[in-house]
Amino acid sequence: MSPEDRRREVKEAAIVPPPPGSVADLFQEALPDVEFTATQGVLDVILIIGRDDAPPVLEAAKNHPKLAFDFLRNLSGVDYEDAGMEVVYHLFSYKHRHNVTVRAKMPADDLHIKTATGLWAAADWHEREAAEMFGITFDGHPNPVPLLLPEDMLDHHPLRKDNPLAPLEVWQGTMLGPEMARAGYIPPGSGFEVQAEEEGEE
Amino acid sequence: MAVEHEFETIDLNVNIGPQHPATHGVFRMVMTIDGELVVDVVPHIGYLHRGAEKLSENLDYRQAIGIQDRTDYLGGFNCELCYVQAVEKLAGLTPPERAEYIRVILAEFNRITSHFMFLGAFGTDLGIFGTAFTYAFREREYIQDLFEEVSGDRMMYAYFRPGGLAWDVPDNFKDRVRWLTKQAMVGFGDLDKLLTDNEIFIARTRDIGKISAEDAIDYGMTGPMLRASGVKYDLRKDEPYSIYDRFDFDVPVGRHGDCYDRYLVRLEEVRQSVRIIEQAVEQMPDSGPFLPEKMPRALRPAPGEVYMRCENPRGEYGIYLIARGQTQPYRLRIRSACFCNLGALRKMTVGHYIADAVTILGSTDIVLGEVDR
Numbered sequence: 143m144s145p146e147d148r149r150r151e152v153k154e155a156a157i158v159p160p161p162p163g164s165v166a167d168l169f170q171e172a173l174p175d176v177e178f179t180a181t182q183g184v185l186d187v188i189l190i191i192g193r194d195d196a197p198p199v200l201e202a203a204k205n206h207p208k209l210a211f212d213f214l215r216n217l218s219g220v221d222y223e224d225a226g227m228e229v230v231y232h233l234f235s236y237k238h239r240h241n242v243t244v245r246a247k248m249p250a251d252d253l254h255i256k257t258a259t260g261l262w263a264a265a266d267w268h269e270r271e272a273a274e275m276f277g278i279t280f281d282g283h284p285n286p287v288p289l290l291l292p293e294d295m296l297d298h299h300p301l302r303k304d305n306p307l308a309p310l311e312v313w314q315g316t317m318l319g320p321e322m323a324r325a326g327y328i329p330p331g332s333g334f335e336v337q338a339e340e341e342g343e344e
Numbered sequence: 345m346a347v348e349h350e351f352e353t354i355d356l357n358v359n360i361g362p363q364h365p366a367t368h369g370v371f372r373m374v375m376t377i378d379g380e381l382v383v384d385v386v387p388h389i390g391y392l393h394r395g396a397e398k399l400s401e402n403l404d405y406r407q408a409i410g411i412q413d414r415t416d417y418l419g420g421f422n423c424e425l426c427y428v429q430a431v432e433k434l435a436g437l438t439p440p441e442r443a444e445y446i447r448v449i450l451a452e453f454n455r456i457t458s459h460f461m462f463l464g465a466f467g468t469d470l471g472i473f474g475t476a477f478t479y480a481f482r483e484r485e486y487i488q489d490l491f492e493e494v495s496g497d498r499m500m501y502a503y504f505r506p507g508g509l510a511w512d513v514p515d516n517f518k519d520r521v522r523w524l525t526k527q528a529m530v531g532f533g534d535l536d537k538l539l540t541d542n543e544i545f546i547a548r549t550r551d552i553g554k555i556s557a558e559d560a561i562d563y564g565m566t567g568p569m570l571r572a573s574g575v576k577y578d579l580r581k582d583e584p585y586s587i588y589d590r591f592d593f594d595v596p597v598g599r600h601g602d603c604y605d606r607y608l609v610r611l612e613e614v615r616q617s618v619r620i621i622e623q624a625v626e627q628m629p630d631s632g633p634f635l636p637e638k639m640p641r642a643l644r645p646a647p648g649e650v651y652m653r654c655e656n657p658r659g660e661y662g663i664y665l666i667a668r669g670q671t672q673p674y675r676l677r678i679r680s681a682c683f684c685n686l687g688a689l690r691k692m693t694v695g696h697y698i699a700d701a702v703t704i705l706g707s708t709d710i711v712l713g714e715v716d717r
Binding site for chain 2: 151153154155156183184185188203212213214215216219220221225230232236239243262263264266267288289290291292300301308
């Protein structure tokens with residue numbers, strides 16, 4: 143295994159069951175029919191669900207009196223390449239002062255999920271950003287137009303893992319020295335990967 | 345919103361920005377107006393989008409610190425603090441005591457300079473040309489000198505590191521800080537005297553851009569914007585990070601959720617930040633390390649994810665960091681405070697006069713570098 147491969151080797155986090163009495167138990171109580179994997183993150187409890195379960199879970203998270211997550215902290219897309227994509231919701235409840243992270247998985251060949259704009263107005267801009275950056279379609283979004291990118295930039299989605307940096311940026315990294323080029327991602331076929339391998343690991 | 349007229353009128357589209365002094369950066373809003381009343385606002389952002397998230401994914405964990413300064417460039421220390429804490433949480437690093445105190449002092453000074461910037465610029469938005477800016481920038485300049493002496497830069501500091509600091513502070517740091525807290529209160533007093541009871545200022549800001557607590561929460565507004573609407577929520581108090589649980593300070597809350605309350609909340613936050621700094625400089629150890637004894641040469645945090653949130657001058661700044669055992673972040677999402685605050689612009693502006701739209705935009709205190717990332 144070359145040093146570059148070792149640097150880019152992917153490892154997955156282990157599933158740690160959250161302690162009893164956590165938010166995950168409240169979700170299980172509110173939604174007995176929905177299957178989800180709960181894991182204890184560094185700060186919050188993380189629920190991993192399928193894309194089709196996302197609408198009932200988010201609906202309950204907002205409206206169930208014991209959950210009452212009225213604040214959508216953050217919404218982001220994550221590209222796991224062959225394993226599909228995820229839309230991650232970070233929620234907080236001002237009433238009960240508890241947090242939860244909901245990760246909704248979807249297959250790479252069918253990037254559709256129902257919009258959360260009906261539950262939180264904050265989801266509007268976040269979803270527009272995730273849609274343009276990852277190519278995820280949020281079904282039922284009231285205004286699905288690009289937000290940060292130009293209106294005509296529809297052919298590629300910058301934050302996908304298969305969308306490399308521009309050759310200019312790779313070149314700039316090389317100009318700043320081999321250290322900088324090594325730390326950055328070097329697209330295969332650009333001619334720079336040979337140089338990085340030769341230097342090896344210190 | 346329909347307005348009754350005796351004569352027939354047509355709605356007019358007015359384009360403000362991207363290059364316009366009232367938009368505080370490259371921001372464009374297209375307003376539909378009926379006479380002088382604003383009927384609709386469509387904000388256009390993205391002129392300063394530099395792909396901070398994509399760039400961070402292609403950089404080493406330490407190299408990505410520099411990108412944090414360039415998101416919210418008026419609160420660089422606060423953004424760095426959030427990022428390095430996210431990395432520390434995953435890498436299992438604990439910064440030494442002295443480094444924690446220095447970080448808090450610098451982050452609170454950065455909050456003061458950012459709020460001074462708001463107070464000066466907000467005064468200019470309302471036509472108090474020069475005076476507010478001069479008062480605010482006099483004190484701000486003294487604090488910038490400290491930042492320059494500590495980090496070597498006035499704006500893009502890149503001074504915090506996962507685990508501590510890049511290097512130690514100068515020898516006279518404590519004396520400088522004590523002098524600066526007094527100086528910051530001079531600026532606070534001057535601005536308070538100039539603006540708080542100013543009749544024109546109150547007439548221009550009272551009951552303008554009102555938003556209720558429920559709407560503010562629904563739109564994901566945070567920071568002084570949320571607290572002006574009456575929600576007492578401050579991450580430093582409610583989810584204490586770093587060493588904020590050691591200090592005694594108050595969280596100012598408004599009642600009406602209008603532009604005047606947002607001004608008052610920010611003004612009072614300057615005083616509370618000074619209180620925190622005064623306590624921190626007394627508790628801070630005189631000497632000690634600024635990095636943990638055992639620092640790995642290559643940072644490779646364990647696989648996992650964390651959503652670290654910090655109370656920035658503009659609200660909740662969040663770093664969603666996913667590590668998968670590599671030397672680079674697998675995914676780094678920046679939750680920007682003013683991005684969410686700006687999302688409620690339409691809700692706040694519709695129904696007001698076109699001159700008040702400038703006031704409302706000024707009161708959101710946006711930094712376009714953070715909105716567009």
